[in-house]
Amino acid sequence: MPNRSFYHEILTEHNLHPMHKHPLPEANVVLDGVNPSCGDEITLQLRLEEGKILEGAFVGEGCAISQASVDIMLDQIIGQDIEFARRRLRLFLRMIQGEADEAEIEELEEASALRDISHMPARVKCAVLGWHTLEEALDKV
Amino acid sequence: MNPYRKDFPILNQDPTIYLDNAATSQKPQSVLAAEQAFYEQTNANPLRGFYDRSIRATEVLEEARRSVQHFVGAAEPEEILFTKNATEGLNLVAYSYGLSHFHESDEILISIQEHHSNILPWQMVAQQTGAQLKYLECEADGRFLPEKIQAAFSERTRLVAMTHVSNIMGRVNPIDEIVRQARTCGAVVVLDAAQSVPHMPVSVRELDVDFMAFSGHKMLGPMGIGVLYGKRKLLDAMPPFLRGGEMMESVTREGAVFAPLPHKFEAGTIPVAGVVGLQAAIRYLEAVGWEELMRREEACTRIALEGLLKIPHVRVLGSEKAVEHGGIITFVVDGVHPHDVSAILNEDHIAVRAGHHCAQPLTRHLGLTATTRASFAFYNTEEEAEAFVKSVKTVRRRMGYAE
Numbered sequence: 001m002p003n004r005s006f007y008h009e010i011l012t013e014h015n016l017h018p019m020h021k022h023p024l025p026e027a028n029v030v031l032d033g034v035n036p037s038c039g040d041e042i043t044l045q046l047r048l049e050e051g052k053i054l055e056g057a058f059v060g061e062g063c064a065i066s067q068a069s070v071d072i073m074l075d076q077i078i079g080q081d082i083e084f085a086r087r088r089l090r091l092f093l094r095m096i097q098g099e100a101d102e103a104e105i106e107e108l109e110e111a112s113a114l115r116d117i118s119h120m121p122a123r124v125k126c127a128v129l130g131w132h133t134l135e136e137a138l139d140k141v
Numbered sequence: 142m143n144p145y146r147k148d149f150p151i152l153n154q155d156p157t158i159y160l161d162n163a164a165t166s167q168k169p170q171s172v173l174a175a176e177q178a179f180y181e182q183t184n185a186n187p188l189r190g191f192y193d194r195s196i197r198a199t200e201v202l203e204e205a206r207r208s209v210q211h212f213v214g215a216a217e218p219e220e221i222l223f224t225k226n227a228t229e230g231l232n233l234v235a236y237s238y239g240l241s242h243f244h245e246s247d248e249i250l251i252s253i254q255e256h257h258s259n260i261l262p263w264q265m266v267a268q269q270t271g272a273q274l275k276y277l278e279c280e281a282d283g284r285f286l287p288e289k290i291q292a293a294f295s296e297r298t299r300l301v302a303m304t305h306v307s308n309i310m311g312r313v314n315p316i317d318e319i320v321r322q323a324r325t326c327g328a329v330v331v332l333d334a335a336q337s338v339p340h341m342p343v344s345v346r347e348l349d350v351d352f353m354a355f356s357g358h359k360m361l362g363p364m365g366i367g368v369l370y371g372k373r374k375l376l377d378a379m380p381p382f383l384r385g386g387e388m389m390e391s392v393t394r395e396g397a398v399f400a401p402l403p404h405k406f407e408a409g410t411i412p413v414a415g416v417v418g419l420q421a422a423i424r425y426l427e428a429v430g431w432e433e434l435m436r437r438e439e440a441c442t443r444i445a446l447e448g449l450l451k452i453p454h455v456r457v458l459g460s461e462k463a464v465e466h467g468g469i470i471t472f473v474v475d476g477v478h479p480h481d482v483s484a485i486l487n488e489d490h491i492a493v494r495a496g497h498h499c500a501q502p503l504t505r506h507l508g509l510t511a512t513t514r515a516s517f518a519f520y521n522t523e524e525e526a527e528a529f530v531k532s533v534k535t536v537r538r539r540m541g542y543a544e
Contacts, residue, residue: 005488005539007481012541016476038480038496039510061510063478064540126480 006120007064010113014068019075021067024057029141033060033133035125040066044133048141052081063126065117070130072110082138089138092131096124143437145169145429145520158491158525163308163336163469163516165358168422172361175421179414187413188387188404202413205420206403212423213353214344215370219402222369222376223411227335228258230354230369231302233382233406234331235262238352239300241380245271247299250328252277252285253506254307254314257499259333263302272299281507283310283459290318298328305337309498309514310459311469313337320349329375335359339518340438340467342431345370357415362422366415369406376402383408429519437519438468441526445470445515448530453544454537458512468517471498474533477540479513485539486513489532 027045034041040062047055056074061067073092077085092111094100098118105112117127146152148169152159159167179201185192187199203218210218224230239262243249249263253276267274277293279285294301301323306313316332323330329351337343339360345353352375357366371379381388381399385408389397399405426434443463449455454475459466474482483495494514497504504510515529537544 005485007485007539007541009541012539016541038478063480065481120484123480123484 006116008113010072010110011064011068014071014110015064018058018067018071020057020071020078021059022057023059024055026055027057029137031133031137031140033129033136035062035066035129038063038066038126040126040129042066042070042130042133044070044130044137046137048082051083053077053079053085058130062129063123065114065123065126066129069111069114069127070133072113073130073134076109076111077134082141085134086138089131089135093128096128143520143522146522148425149520152520156490158489158521158528160515160517160521160525160529161492161494162518162521163359163514164494165364166339166361166518167520168361168363168418169425171425172363172418172421176363176414176418179417184414186410198413202411202416205413205416208420208423209368212427213338213368213370214346216346217373220370220373220376222371222403222406223416224354224367224369225365226356226358226367227333227354228356228367230352230367231259231331231333232262233369234302234352234354234371235266237379237382237406238329238375239263239266240269243270243272243299246297247272248275248295248297249273250275250277250293250298250301252303252314253279254283254304254310254503255302255500256304256308256333256335257501259302259304259331260502263300273297276502277301277303278506279310279503283307283312285315285318287315287318290315290322294322294326294328296326298323298326300329300331302331302333304333304335305343306334306340306467306469307500307503308336308469309471309500309503309512311336311467311471311516312459312465313341313467316348316350336467336469339426341435351375357419357422360419360422361425362419363415365412366419368419373402376406381405381408385409434519438517438521439463440523441517441521442466442468442470444523444526445517445529448527449533452530452534454542455533458507469514470516471512471514472533473509473512474536476542477536479511481540482513482533482536485536486529486532489528491515491529491532493529 024045029046032043042058042060045057056078058070114127149167185194185198187202206218206221209221332350332353334353334355338355353370358364388408391398446463458471479495
């Protein structure tokens with residue numbers, strides 16, 4: 001059996017010291033995401049203006065994978081337009097489903113740290129919690 | 142060296158340290174062989190045929206029923222009903238006894254330590270009959286205090302459903318006190334023995350409970366076979382749970398006369414191979430002996446418990462004494478989600494359970510959302526318990542904490 005740790009530095013850093021875990025009172029789009037079976041719970045907060053994500057943050061609790069994943073996601077979409085965020089989102093979900101090729105995974109930068117999740121079915125829902133919440137939030141706009 | 146490991150093919154297949162025995166146990170070769178031998182040598186539909194092989198299949202089924210009867214100390218074999226698992230047994234009591242006996246003024250008492258399979262059926266009965274569902278709460282260490290037990294009962298209590306051993310705490314609950322209180326108000330007692338029967342001698346006669354459910358697969362037996370014990374006078378007066386083949390004497394266009402016990406509650410073809418596997422599991426457990434089994438499980442539990450209590454930022458639920466853990470060690474690691482704890486242990490090839498263990502009300506009652514659980518069986522070794530402690534010691538560091 002292979003014995004390499006899934007919990008490498010990118011993941012543990014984003015989990016222990018998330019950049020974007022704080023309340024965002026100026027947010028104009030706020031959405032809760034929950035994994036009832038694990039108890040992962042986040043509230044995603046975005047400030048959108050003219051098709052752009054000006055600010056973003058999250059609060060909540062959950063396992064390292066759910067927390068790190070949403071922090072990495074916010075890193076990538078803050079300051080970008082909504083269309084960019086939607087492309088990233090589709091690409092990330094393709095990677096998690098094991099459908100993305102090497103070039104596409106590279107495009108995902110730090111989020112590619114979660115590529116091995118595609119071999120851990122029980123943890124997929126943790127990794128995609130933030131991203132699905134983002135998808136729903138953008139659909140509301 | 143543990144002399145039993147050679148009997149379990151799966152334990153010799155890879156280096157996995159299997160510590161999820163409270164979820165399901167591994168199976169010895171004798172259980173697997175008994176199932177296969179049934180299909181190779183005896184297979185026919187029992188109860189239905191008038192030819193030799195069907196008669197033999199019927200004998201095999203009824204002989205296994207008597208093994209189970211003696212194993213749990215029931216007065217007669219007709220009080221042993223074969224079900225799919227403990228969940229089905231508890232649902233049988235709820236649908237058949239609960240729905241036909243309760244009214245708006247009645248109270249159903251369950252404990253906060255129940256598995257969802259001993260909560261949801263009673264929520265259903267309460268909703269459909271208007272009876273009130275009440276909870277008996279435990280202390281933070283899992284104990285039930287006599288004064289709280291007494292206070293939870295009223296003259297309206299009609300049924301109390303309780304787990305013998307919680308799948309999180311591992312402590313043996315004071316069923317004698319529960320039965321004593323139940324008798325004063327005429328309530329029936331339903332015991333969930335899924336976690337006790339595989340690990341200690343359990344006698345329905347000594348406990349004097351009215352119903353008791355358990356699963357074969359947690360006690361070395363196959364998945365898909367379980368047992369419900371019920372007192373004859375109660376079972377006789379209850380309507381069938383499932384209706385169908387071999388549970389009636391005669392059927393007309395308008396109605397049916399139901400078969401006597403136990404077949405009234407065994408509609409459809411019973412998985413006899415599973416029953417025979419369960420009988421082989423009972424024989425295996427009896428050959429090991431309770432004293433030997435409990436001594437081995439306690440030795441592993443002690444190493445795990447004492448090891449974990451020494452690790453900073455690790456908290457163990459329940460008693461501080463190994464003997465009060467029934468082989469179950471449930472714990473939390475500060476700052477690390479249980480799913481991550483179990484994923485890290487998995488990297489060391491240690492299989493433990495993480496989550497709410499199908500007992501969400503208890504987890505919430507203790508102020509937690511999820512926990513990690515290691516559970517031992519007699520085929521686990523002290524080396525495995527030591528490897529478990531060693532692995533837990535590294536969890537925080539591997540998650541990026543300084544210590």
